[in-house]
């Protein structure tokens with residue numbers, strides 16, 4: 529009798545293991561989660577297609593490809609750009625993939641992966657603008673930027689300029705459209721995409737040269753060498769196996785420069 533009882537128990541437990549895990553232990557097959565933070569008004573790097581809940585873009589494809597490489601489940605967490613580094617430090621996300629430029633200031637607070645994209649800032653003005661031909665003409669002007677970005681940092685250096693900071697890039701562009709500011713300072717690939725595919729060419733244009741030379745990196749918590757090592761390894765592998773090129777072509781339609 530005793531014997532059959534323990535047999536039943538063993539069977540029940542084995543069944544339980546199959547269903548939910550006995551004793552609440554993690555199943556061996558369960559994938560670890562990588563929580564990736566980003567701010568989604570930065571097409572074509574991270575954005576939401578109209579009417580869609582899914583996050584799309586170059587960074588999102590890259591993050592998911594890295595997740596696959598590392599056998600991790602990527603969970604995208606959306607927030608304001610200026611909230612990303614605080615969230616990383618608070619431990620509510622594991623990494624930032626948000627077109628984030630590697631800067632000396634940020635590198636004091638976070639650890640960056642190897643660069644994964646070359647970028648730079650540019651100036652966007654209204655279509656009918658004649659006076660402003662580039663960043664040198666922005667002295668004393670009203671400029672819209674996204675809060676916490678390198679665009680904001682650069683705009684603040686301009687003599688006599690009034691810098692209006694917005695949470696979303698879409699709001700900065702709208703302010704330009706409505707005549708509230710004379711220019712927007714933002715990353716060139718984002719301005720170019722907006723003018724080509726985001727409806728921007730109806731009222732805006734790009735002027736001048738590339739203002740800065742920047743590189744994007746994936747940020748992890750300062751000193752998380754294990755994770756950044758894994759990310760770098762995955763990035764290198766994706767570059768080697770052609771996956772990076774494939775993602776690049778999807779969003780920029782050309783060979784990696």
Ligand code: ARG
Nearest residue numbers: 567570626627628629677678
């Ligand atoms: N590259 C710029 C920076 O690092 C802008 C990034 C903005 N990214 C975004 N997802 N809104 O400051």
